[in-house]
Amino acid sequence: MIGDILLEVVLPVFVLIGIGSWMQRVFRLDLYTLAKINFYCITPAAVFMSMYHSDMSGELLGNVTLFYALYVFILYVIGTLVARPLKFTKSMRAAFNNSIMLDNSGNYGMPINALVFKGDPLASSMQALIMSLQSLLTFTYGVISIQGAKLKGNYRSMIIGFLKMPVPYALVLGIVLHAVHAPLPLFVSQPLTYAQQSMVAVALLTLGAQIVKYPLKLYRVDVYISLFLRLIIGPVIGVTLVFALGMKGIPAQALLIASGMPTGVNTSILAEEYNNEPDFAAQTVLISTLFNIITITGLISLAKMF
Template sequence: MTYFVHIFLNNIVPLSIMILIGAAMYRTFKLDIKTLSKLNFFVFSPALVFVKLYESELSVAVLGQVLFFFLLFFTAISVMAEIFIRIRQYKGGMKGAMRNSVVFYNSANYAIPLNQMVFVGDAFTMSIQMIIMMMQNLLPNTLGVYNVNAHKSSWKDILRTVAFLPTIYMIPLAFVLRHFEVPIPQPINTPLHYIADGFMATALLTLGVQLGGMKWKFMFSDVLWSNFLRLIMGPVIGLLIVLLLGLEGPMAQALVLSCAVPTSLSSVLLAVEYDNEPDFSSQAVFMSTVLSMFTVTLVIYLLPFL
């Protein structure tokens, strides 16, 4: 019961308030969703990725283990999503939207506070979550863009689109500067942190604006299937891979927890930016965030058994 109340008050309620503010802002001022989307993609997200990676402390051993786990997990959940898409016989943009809603999860503004709460700010488990966040920030800006454009664009056009996304350049830049201990000048470092700190609020407000402006013809079946694959099958697959690799203790617990979080806001930002099933994507994020109050609580309860 303590976990339930804590997660509800410290994750679900703050997220919901920000989303509701965004929806109210749209209803009142008819905000431009495309402008907000571009701010997220080209300003806030790159700054967040750079700051978090530049300031983190990751050992080579931990990095290798976590990346191998993530490779197996991402492959397994992608195959599962593809099988489901074929069974449901989705067409056009819905295929990419469903893929993104399952394989991209909220590893930053939901998973990081959750990790801090469950493991009491442990640096080791936080470094694990930071690696997952790094990969989950890279993939929406590459594979995610391909997923929402594959049905209507050529490979050449998609690669050109990806090449103009700044986030993919922030990852190697942050690692290189950190490796050679290159200090960030204060006049640059200060605005970088201001922008990075604004990512969560801007992303959640963007989701609220999208929810406030969409036609609420709820795609009940598709959304709940997406939530089931993300919130139930996600941690189950993570647990199976942890057992397969023989991992245990805090590392195993942190990895399984990282697989249990709801659909990423990136799926909404992609859907809005490239006009690909934005209503379904927004509903999938919103419902998975609400339902995670119950599913994540169960995962946390089971973690000590690993």
């Protein structure tokens, strides 16, 4: 089973990440443009189509939202408790909590989900919802925590960033049109389908190009503490919540796998934007993504038992 997972899920993901890294080194890709294409076109289209074709009931939607809220709250509490004896500065505490709470559920989690579940509408819509909630968390708590540490209460950019996010609008619109059974004309549905189908390749190529810009450093203990909480404790919390909420089958499997994503690229982007521990943030993104080769393989194997 582990060999099949490595060959059919993990290896295809990291082949594309590797190609993206190679292309960045050779061609110096425009990362700003790539990020915008993902953020404003491909990801919203994938979220919308996932929710429009969703098999999620209202009850399941509520359970997924509850799972995610409890999941990030527990991570926040653990991160805060771990940071105290380490005597982190205020800015470092913000960067540390962001590194364990803001994961890569978008341009890594969505492709993993698509490969594991073979495009199953229910699993896809659940990951789309998780990604949307993650985006909301990034541009609310993620920005506020850094602003509290660096900008002392200037929240104007956070509000603007939140209102500019296309993913929540796509999420709500997809849910509404699904609920009222509104048909989509072909000239709308076909371009959205094309964009959705391109998501896996474009997202992973972009991720590979993004992480290669950071030099790898293997000596920071604080990075490994973040890595342990993100890749080991995160899935432990996920398993516990899945059992506590009585979830089984595809919903349980999708949530469990979603709980094991590496640190999100947005963590590094926010750190660079506000000059808040950018080196630490970059290292957590890079090293957690590399170590995730091992942890996501084990987590997918575990999820198959549910």
